[in-house]
Amino acid sequence: MNLETTIGTVVAQAVETLYGLKIEANQIQLQKTKREFEGELTVVIFPFVKAARKSPEQTGQEIGEYLQKNNPVVSAFNVIKGFLNLSISQNYWLETLVQIHGDAQFGITPVTDDSQLMMIEYSSPNTNKPLHLGHIRNNLLGFSIAEIQKANGWKVVKTNIVNDRGIHICKSMLAWKLFGNGETPESTGLKGDHLVGKYYVVFDKAFKAEIKELMDTGMSEDDAKKSAPLILEAQKMLLAWENNDAEVRQLWETMNGWVYAGFDKTYKQLGVDFDKIYYESETYLEGKSEVERGEANKAFYRREDGSVWADLTGDGLDEKLLLRSDGTSVYMTQDIGTAKLRYNDYPINKMVYVVGNEQNYHFQVLALLLDKLGFEWGKSLVHFSYGMVELPEGKMKSREGTVVDADDLMEEMIDTARETSQELGKLDNCTPEEIETIARMVGLGSLKYFILKVDPRKNMTFNPKESIDFNGNTGPFIQYTHARIKSVLRKAADQGIDFTSLKDTNLSVSEKESYLIQLLTEFPAVVRQSGEEFSPALIANYIYDLVKEYNQFYHDFTILKEENEALKQFRLVLSESTATIIKTGMKLLGIEVPERM
Numbered sequence: 140m141n142l143e144t145t146i147g148t149v150v151a152q153a154v155e156t157l158y159g160l161k162i163e164a165n166q167i168q169l170q171k172t173k174r175e176f177e178g179e180l181t182v183v184i185f186p187f188v189k190a191a192r193k194s195p196e197q198t199g200q201e202i203g204e205y206l207q208k209n210n211p212v213v214s215a216f217n218v219i220k221g222f223l224n225l226s227i228s229q230n231y232w233l234e235t236l237v238q239i240h241g242d243a244q245f246g247i248t249p250v251t252d253d254s255q256l257m258m259i260e261y262s263s264p265n266t267n268k269p270l271h272l273g274h275i276r277n278n279l280l281g282f283s284i285a286e287i288q289k290a291n292g293w294k295v296v297k298t299n300i301v302n303d304r305g306i307h308i309c310k311s312m313l314a315w316k317l318f319g320n321g322e323t324p325e326s327t328g329l330k331g332d333h334l335v336g337k338y339y340v341v342f343d344k345a346f347k348a349e350i351k352e353l354m355d356t357g358m359s360e361d362d363a364k365k366s367a368p369l370i371l372e373a374q375k376m377l378l379a380w381e382n383n384d385a386e387v388r389q390l391w392e393t394m395n396g397w398v399y400a401g402f403d404k405t406y407k408q409l410g411v412d413f414d415k416i417y418y419e420s421e422t423y424l425e426g427k428s429e430v431e432r433g434e435a436n437k438a439f440y441r442r443e444d445g446s447v448w449a450d451l452t453g454d455g456l457d458e459k460l461l462l463r464s465d466g467t468s469v470y471m472t473q474d475i476g477t478a479k480l481r482y483n484d485y486p487i488n489k490m491v492y493v494v495g496n497e498q499n500y501h502f503q504v505l506a507l508l509l510d511k512l513g514f515e516w517g518k519s520l521v522h523f524s525y526g527m528v529e530l531p532e533g534k535m536k537s538r539e540g541t542v543v544d545a546d547d548l549m550e551e552m553i554d555t556a557r558e559t560s561q562e563l564g565k566l567d568n569c570t571p572e573e574i575e576t577i578a579r580m581v582g583l584g585s586l587k588y589f590i591l592k593v594d595p596r597k598n599m600t601f602n603p604k605e606s607i608d609f610n611g612n613t614g615p616f617i618q619y620t621h622a623r624i625k626s627v628l629r630k631a632a633d634q635g636i637d638f639t640s641l642k643d644t645n646l647s648v649s650e651k652e653s654y655l656i657q658l659l660t661e662f663p664a665v666v667r668q669s670g671e672e673f674s675p676a677l678i679a680n681y682i683y684d685l686v687k688e689y690n691q692f693y694h695d696f697t698i699l700k701e702e703n704e705a706l707k708q709f710r711l712v713l714s715e716s717t718a719t720i721i722k723t724g725m726k727l728l729g730i731e732v733p734e735r736m
Contacts, residue, residue, distance in 0.1 A: 145212055146180055146213075146225065148164045150167045150202065151163065151166075151167060153201075154187050167182065169183075170183070177226060178217065179225065179653070180224075180225045181223065181224050181225070182199075182222070182223040183222060188221070195221035196218050196220065199222070212227055212228055213227065214226050214229070229653060232656045233656075233709070234644050235656060236712060237640070237644065239656075239659050239660070240715065241640070246290070246662040246666045246720070246723065248291050250292055254293055254294045255293060255488035256294040256485060256486055256489075257295050258296045258298055260298045260490075260493060261285075261297070263299065263301070265302045265303075265307055266303045266335065266395045267310065267398075269335075269336045269545065269546065270332070270405050272530065273528060275409065277493060277494075278409055279409070279728075280591070280675065282410070283729050284491070284673050286726070287666065287669050287670050291666065293489075296414045296415060296485055298413060298414065298416070298417065299413045299417070300416075300419065300473075302470075303419055304380065304423065306373055308391070310339055310346075311335050311338045312338075312376060312387075313369065314342035315335070318338070318341055324397050330401040330404065331396070333546075335394050342373075349363075350367055378465060405545055408549055408583075409545070409549065409583070410583065411729065417477050422476040422480055423468045423472055423473040424476065426472035426473050426475040426477070426479075427462065430475065433511065438511040439511075444464040445464040446464040447461045448461060449507075449508055451507055456504060471504065471505065474505050475505070478490070478505070478509060478514070478520070482516060489521060492522050493525065494524065495524070495526070496524040496525060496527070497527070505520065526599060527599075528598070528599050529598070530543055530602075549582070552583060552586045554582070555604075556577075556581035556582035556615070557574065559609075559615075560574075563609060565577075565609070565619065565736045569735075581618055583731075584617075585607045585608075587614065587728060587730050588613060589601060589613065589614065592680055594674065616686065617683060617721060618732050620721065622732070622733050622736035624715070624718040625735065627698055627699065627711070628711065628718070631711050634699070636707070636711065638711035641708065641709060641712045642708060643709070648709065651688075651691065651695060651696075658685050659685070659720055661681070662720050662724065665677055665678055665681040669727075675728055681724065682724040682725060685724075686721060698714065
């Protein structure tokens with residue numbers, strides 16, 4: 140039973156005994172005591188004042204006296220207006236520390252055969268360009284949310300839908316065919332996804348030149364965009380692809396193969412993975428079939444030009460195109476097919492799409508369409524809508540070649556981490572292999588932490604320089620603290636000090652030490668709330684608060700030089716428990732922490 144449950148139960152008993160008011164323990168309003176007041180836990184008294192027929196101060200005094208008399212956990216109390224601040228006995232905190240120290244999975248709910256299954260889709264790249272900074276936020280959020288849900292007892296399937304077909308893919312293919320001169324990743328030394336992305340940019344530049352030429356002849360911009368030879372050729376190539384043209388299909392497979400090899404390297408460096416990958420080329424036909432079934436059932440309708448639409452005006456939206464007049468599909472068609480296949484493949488209890496907030500409307504429509512098609516799970520889909528990420532310089536545009544490439548950014552972060560760590564002397568006495576390992580951990584850790592500490596629903600600006608700082612709310616600050624604790628523990632082990640368990644739970648410890656234990660006890664609740672809100676930021680900022688508090692403790696108290704052996708052992712146990720929770724919490728964010736720095 141945790142502290143809140145214990146106190147809630149005895150407060151409920153007090154209210155019934157003193158005032159005859161029956162109330163459930165979970166209805167008692169409890170909150171952390173503000174740091175400026177004495178105590179650790181505060182009971183909100185106002186709901187009991189009417190039954191007590193006394194002032195809030197008198198009511199609080201009576202309840203406080205009852206708690207102190209009837210529960211040894213409460214050592215003292217004070218009343219500030221309608222708030223009863225409780226001081227928790229040191230013996231309780233020490234016994235709690237023993238439990239935390241002895242539980243390697245503290246805060247983690249085990250997955251069992253009876254656990255429900257959550258599928259989480261993230262990444263969703265196009266095969267016409269490499270992954271960029273926006274994909275990094277998506278991948279980090281998706282992976283971390285999956286790890287957090289596993290820690291809350293869910294079975295999790297991490298999935299990816301690769302958008303490997305469509306007009307945008309044909310643009311890269313056509314540009315390579317026209318201007319590529321047979322270039323390959325091997326002949327250029329470029330990663331495959333970078334090579335294909337290069338030709339997406341080449342297409343856009345050539346396309347814009349054609350538009351300008353047509354506009355110079357007096358054609359309107361809209362007509363020029365529709366009439367440019369390159370776009371007509373790309374549309375022709377898409378139709379040939381859908382008709383299984385052998386030459387087009389061969390080129391498509393070759394160029395996609397280059398991209399997948401490139402993606403795999405990026406995912407590995409970023410530290411994310413997937414349990415199941417779906418491909419639009421394999422799901423869009425299922426989607427087309429469902430759209431045709433919907434038309435036959437009068438859920439959708441066909442216009443004179445042959446295109447198929449859904450009328451969602453009755454649902455407060457507009458009309459949505461599902462099949463073009465030439466029979467080719469759109470993103471929505473593919474998403475319908477993918478959703479159906481996933482529910483065929485897995486017994487999904489909750490389906491979560493980690494997709495940016497610019498797609499809010501898309502997922503509103505998808506849920507309605509699936510519902511109209513008769514899928515009972517249609518409206519229960521969850522769109523985890525997150526904000527956009529930019530650099531201080533501004534927004535990125537793929538077709539103009541102004542994106543921040545994921546591979547380049549990660550490499551830059553690792554290089555900067557290496558240089559910064561060496562300048563600060565944090566890599567002294569490390570071997571070359573250790574230097575590279577630590578540089579990778581710190582560089583990627585700073586990138587991941589800077590992105591994940593922000594409320595995911597907010598837009599954010601990623602500043603590489605700010606992220607690699609060994610002070611403040613940053614990944615390196617947390618990583619260095621973990622390494623510092625591990626260094627203390629190694630020295631203690633070398634001195635033969637036994638801190639495998641806490642021998643004395645009747646110690647007198649400081650308020651700062653008690654508060655640090657209190658912070659440790661909050662980890663399970665933070666993990667649970669983070670899962671409920673799909674917010675890795677809650678864990679990131681909790682770990683920062685814990686590390687900040689530990690560093691204050693480390694500054695104010697001696698550990699290895701403490702003369703009282705029982706107190707020395709206590710501080711080592713407290714330090715090891717803190718390191719364990721730092722490592723567990725950072726792992727939920729997909730961030731490694733070094734043993735030494």
